[in-house]
Amino acid sequence: MIAVAIDTGGTKIAGAAINENGEILEKNHIDNVERTGPFILNSYFKIVDLFQAKYHIDTIGVGAGGRIDPLTGEVVYAVDLYREYIGIPLKTRLEEKYCKPVTVDNDCRLAVIGEKWLGAIRSYNNVFGLIIGTGIGGGLLLNGASVSGTKGGFGEIGHAILHPHGRHCLCGQFGCVEKYVSGTALWQRYNELKEKSQIQITSGYEFFSCVRQNDPAAQKVLCEFIEDLTLCAVTCANLYDPQALFFGGGILDTSDLWWDAFVKEYELQSNPHLQKIELIRTILGNNAPLLGAAYVAFEACGNPSDLMNCYD
Ligand SMILES: [Zn+2]
Known part of the structure; x- marks a missing residue:
């Protein structure tokens, strides 16, 4: 399986294609120049499109700033730094566009998960x-x-x-x-x-x-x-x-x-x-949240046969 993992940082939005062993196949990023909800979501689309053109993507895992509802993947709260961000259903928007399972979690929590999976x-x-x-x-x-x-x-x-x-x-x-x-x-x-x-x-x-x-x-x-x-x-x-x-x-x-x-x-x-x-x-540095995002995405696909309907 391959996941597109995304980490939304204050200065850049990083993406990676990662396999189930935690190997990073390719990385990319977009500068977070606008810091608005629509810009962030559009950057997610660009990153997924890029990797989808090269790999068979099974799942998408996103690390986002602020409080993210763990079930709905909606931005519940974030400080005023990001405009038009609160209330965006990040998970739903990505699922609708790609018809693949999507997980969204707080970026800091994912950094800890990544480091638990493969790091310090x-x-x-x-x-x-x-x-x-x-x-x-x-x-x-x-x-x-x-x-x-x-x-x-x-x-x-x-x-x-x-x-x-x-x-x-x-x-x-x-x-x-x-x-x-x-x-x-x-x-x-x-x-x-x-x-x-x-x-x-x-x-x-x-x-x-x-x-x-x-x-x-x-x-x-x-x-x-x-x-x-x-x-x-x-x-x-x-x-x-x-x-x-x-x-x-x-x-x-x-x-x-x-x-x-x-x-x-x-x-x-x-x-x-x-x-x-x-x-x-x-020890993983800025790869930690990407690996955490991939881990959570794979974990959510625990039984891949349940997800077959979502595949292309
Ligand atoms: Zn405060």
Whole structure:
């Protein structure tokens, strides 16, 4: 069997053709330039069309941002960053167009599933994952199974309040984790510290270039990030009682700059019980959500004979 797997990131929408062994046959992406529901859905169509022209596709698995209803695949909620997105029945639209089984789940949850299937947490059954990229999200594996919650919002760490009365979040609250522990938070905070006349940056990538150049403002922001990430990690360890906390997402590409300091800070801030919990980094990188999306899609086709009616 072959699945088209899709991962909807803040800057690009990635697609891959993946077989049942988890081999990535081909990858592609579309820049997420519009960040609207119609643009995102249209990008899904383009990605599926591309792979369908080359492979016999059996199923489609999508990782999307926000709260996705686990049964209907509808976008229940997302922050204001995406226009005309809430309410789109992603699963139905794809099923109608391609007449193939489709699964849709939250992208962060899928990153954890991908890493459980073929990555860094293969031998663990109880893990909470923090996925830090443009934003931040979470995913829980409990007894080896992913937990969705009532409407797909389980483990939504990004909107836990970290600093009461803090920075205003797109979700409407103040002081959310996402405003402190995310790629976007890093470059925005850096700009705040710089004089307005000085060069302003617009991406996490630029922020980490400044860190590598020993820019004092960037170093200060990175220290704040490590402290805030530690508070999140300690809270999650207490809430979920996992064997391991897992860390994935684009920010982990830079972990040589902050991981050791973070581990030290976690040991300082956490109680002795929490120190037995392992801290594990991604090994699949940005393939993790694609592999998770493929896994869930294959799992939903557990009995392929039931799905024969949907085949071309
Ligand atoms: Zn929020």
